[in-house]
Amino acid sequence: xxxxxxxxxxxxxxxxxxxxxxxxxxxxxxxxxxxxPSQIYPELRRLETLGWVAGKTAPGDKLNRRIYTVTPLGAxxxxxxxxxxxxxxxxxxxxxxxxxxFLDRSSPDAIRRHLERxxxxxxxxxxxxxxxxASIEDGTSERLRDRLANSEPGERxxxxxxxxxxxxxxxxxxxxxxxxxxxxxxxxxxxxxxxxASKAAPKRRAPRRGAT
Amino acid sequence: xxxxxxxxxxxxxxxxxxxxxxxxxxxxxxxxxxxxPSQIYPELRRLETLGWVAGKTAPGDKLNRRIYTVTPLGAxxxxxxxxxxxxxxxxxxxxxxxxxxFLDRSSPDAIRRHLERxxxxxxxxxxxxxxxxASIEDGTSERLRDRLANSEPGERxxxxxxxxxxxxxxxxxxxxxxxxxxxxxxxxxxxxxxxxASKAAPKRRAPRRGAT
DNA sequence: CTGCCCATGTAAATCGTTACATGATTAC
DNA sequence: GTAATCATGTAACGATTTACATGGGCAG
Numbered sequence: 001x002x003x004x005x006x007x008x009x010x011x012x013x014x015x016x017x018x019x020x021x022x023x024x025x026x027x028x029x030x031x032x033x034x035x036x037p038s039q040i041y042p043e044l045r046r047l048e049t050l051g052w053v054a055g056k057t058a059p060g061d062k063l064n065r066r067i068y069t070v071t072p073l074g075a076x077x078x079x080x081x082x083x084x085x086x087x088x089x090x091x092x093x094x095x096x097x098x099x100x101x102f103l104d105r106s107s108p109d110a111i112r113r114h115l116e117r118x119x120x121x122x123x124x125x126x127x128x129x130x131x132x133x134a135s136i137e138d139g140t141s142e143r144l145r146d147r148l149a150n151s152e153p154g155e156r157x158x159x160x161x162x163x164x165x166x167x168x169x170x171x172x173x174x175x176x177x178x179x180x181x182x183x184x185x186x187x188x189x190x191x192x193x194x195x196x197a198s199k200a201a202p203k204r205r206a207p208r209r210g211a212t
Numbered sequence: 213x214x215x216x217x218x219x220x221x222x223x224x225x226x227x228x229x230x231x232x233x234x235x236x237x238x239x240x241x242x243x244x245x246x247x248x249p250s251q252i253y254p255e256l257r258r259l260e261t262l263g264w265v266a267g268k269t270a271p272g273d274k275l276n277r278r279i280y281t282v283t284p285l286g287a288x289x290x291x292x293x294x295x296x297x298x299x300x301x302x303x304x305x306x307x308x309x310x311x312x313x314f315l316d317r318s319s320p321d322a323i324r325r326h327l328e329r330x331x332x333x334x335x336x337x338x339x340x341x342x343x344x345x346a347s348i349e350d351g352t353s354e355r356l357r358d359r360l361a362n363s364e365p366g367e368r369x370x371x372x373x374x375x376x377x378x379x380x381x382x383x384x385x386x387x388x389x390x391x392x393x394x395x396x397x398x399x400x401x402x403x404x405x406x407x408x409a410s411k412a413a414p415k416r417r418a419p420r421r422g423a424t
Numbered sequence: 425c426t427g428c429c430c431a432t433g434t435a436a437a438t439c440g441t442t443a444c445a446t447g448a449t450t451a452c
Numbered sequence: 453g454t455a456a457t458c459a460t461g462t463a464a465c466g467a468t469t470t471a472c473a474t475g476g477g478c479a480g
Contacts, residue, residue, distance in 0.1 A: 002307045003467080009314040019431050032310050034303035039468060041433055062476060063431055082311045083322045089333050091246035091440095095214045095302060097381050098244050099294045102221040104359070104374035110295045111374070121301050147316075158403070162316035162323070165396050169309045176388045184377050191370070215439080231459050251440060253461055274448060275459055303468095430477075439468070449458070 003043055006033040008070060008078045011053055014146045015069040018044050024143075031128055031170060044068055052077055108188050115188075119181035126174035133171055136164045215255055218245040220282060220290045223265055226358045227281040230256050236355075243340055243382060256280055264289055312396075320400050327400075331393040338386035345383055348376045 010021055018041045025034050035043075044066075047053045052074030055066045070078070096118060103111050135141040144163055148156045222233055230253045237246050247255075256278075259265045264286030267278045282290070308330060315323050347353040356375055360368050 001467085002305070002310065005314075006310050009310060012314065017431075018433095022431095031304055032306045032313065034305065036469070037432075038434080038470080041431095045433095064476085065431065078314060079318065082315050083318050083326075085325070085329075089330075090305075090307060092243055092337075093214070093246065093302075094244045094382070097378050098214065098218050098221060100378040100381065101244065101375065102217075102224065102290060103294050104371045105363075106291065106295050113297070114295075117297075118301075125304075151317075159316045161399070161403075163313065165392075165399075166309050166312040169312065169392050170306070172388050172392055173385075176384050180377075180381050180384055187373070187377075191373075213439085229459075230461095234459095248441070249460075250442080250462080253459095257461095276448085277459065426480085428478085428480105430475100432474085434473075435471085437468100437470075439466100441464100441466075443462100443464080445462080446460085447458100449456100451456080452454090 002033060003035050003039060004047065005078060005081045006035075007040070007043060007047065008052060008074055009082075011068050011070045012075060012078055013143055013150075015067050017065045017067050019065070027128060031125065031132075032166075047074070050074075108192060112185060112188055115181040115185050119178050119185070122174040122177040122181075126171065126178065129167060129170035129174055132167045133164060136160065136167060214245060215247050215251060216259065217290060217293045218247075219252070219255060219259065220264060220286055221294075223280050223282045224287060224290055225355055225362075227279050229277045229279050231277070239340060243337065243344075244378075259286070262286075320404060324397060324400055327393040327397050331390050331397070334386040334389040334393075338383065338390065341379060341382035341386055344379045345376060348372065348379060 006025075007021060010016065010024060016024075018037065021044075022035070022037050022040050025031075025040075044053065044055065048055050048068070051071060053068045053070055055068045057064055057066050099114065100111075103114060132141070136144050139145070141163075144160065147159060147163070151159050218237075219233060222228065222236060228236075230249065233256075234247070234249050234252050237243075237252075256265065256267065260267050260280070263283060265280045265282055267280045269276055269278050311326065312323075315326060344353070348356050351357070353375075356372065359371060359375070363371050
């Protein structure tokens with residue numbers, strides 16, 4: 001049910017086509033809720049029949065682009081959703097950590113490769129999120145500009161800051177995942193030095209990390 | 213497809229019934245991949261027809277508990293999965309951050325309530341994860357003991373450490389989410405002091421956080 | 425005129441949730 | 453004996469992925 005509101009939210013800043021939304025979802029400000037065309041297009045049609053958005057194709061457009069705009073009803077429904085008290089967090093489903101849990105019977109090399117992929121994956125995400133944060137800070141974010149254009153002048157600093165915090169969450173997440181992977185990689189490296197083959201190594205207790 | 217391997221993984225440590233797995237998934241070491249009974253039971257049956265696990269009900273058991281054990285084939289398939297190179301990370305779907313993104317048109321009070329729920333939610337997760345970490349460290353973790361019982365003596369320190377790292381990932385995630393929420397809450401508090409009603413506030417640039 | 429990107433979809437299959445059903449066991 | 457918990461499921465629905473289809477525009 002969140003795809004619906006993610007679409008609605010992005011359209012509440014700037015009217016857009018399904019294709020454009022799909023692009024934003026993949027990389028830009030929308031690296032928060034990814035979805036495929038086959039899910040986006042039907043959902044936009046459903047939003048239209050609900051009367052939450054209005055879609056229009058420009059008469060001369062050969063590409064048949066359908067541009068959607070949020071209706072007042074849609075804006076109210078979006079607000080209802082973001083403010084809802086019953087925000088049950090989604091169930092935890094952390095495939096990477098599950099893998100790590102059961103990689104203990106694999107070779108240190110397999111574990112290392114896995115962690116390097118993890119680190120690199122979040123490295124890319126970090127880059128995107130940092131870039132987005134920067135463009136919010138220096139005012140080059142198109143989406144933020146569109147958003148501010150629809151805001152009261154007195155609210156603009158507030159809106160800017162909220163956007164920044166949201167994006168900063170993605171930065172922090174990526175930083176955490178990278179550090180987690182690197183800490184384990186470092187330990188694997190030092191453990192390897194101690195037990196070159198695969199056996200031995202005196203039993204040591206897992207120490208706490210630096211800060212809590 | 214990950215539920216299948218999560219089940220397989222947990223069974224590779226200790227044979228268990230579907231009900232038991234459901235419990236572990238909800239709180240204990242399994243706060244990594246939650247699933248409901250209606251998904252767990254059919255999946256276990258499918259794993260059985262695949263020959264990856266063997267299920268048996270003890271003759272005298274009035275409760276009709278079906279205890280599943282991983283077969284050698286199942287163990288090989290699990291290993292194949294955890295070591296697979298094509299570990300595409302799942303698409304990002306972060307409903308909380310999407311909400312934050314579009315909460316900028318709501319009252320600071322609504323935002324505050326939202327963030328407090330976020331903080332409290334991860335506070336509970338942090339407690340569970342810390343408890344699990346602690347029980348791995350002090351050797352009171354039953355699941356770890358079962359796991360070590362099936363491991364070579366020389367590998368035990370390594371296995372212990374890997375389990376700890378996996379669980380530590382959940383600790384770090386929860387700590388990060390709590391800090392994120394608290395940082396925004398603190399800012400809301402200070403911003404409120406500056407603009408008590410809802411207007412004004414001199415435009416300020418979003419500053420970088422302490423460390424990168 | 426061939427291959428690639430833009431743009432919008434449909435159909436089938438799989439994964440996950442919600443609602444419901446059933447019976448036995450344990451604690452009060 | 454009644455309520456909570458143990459234990460296993462089925463059916464229907466909703467969300468998501470995979471595979472496929474289609475046609476216009478643009479660069480070589």
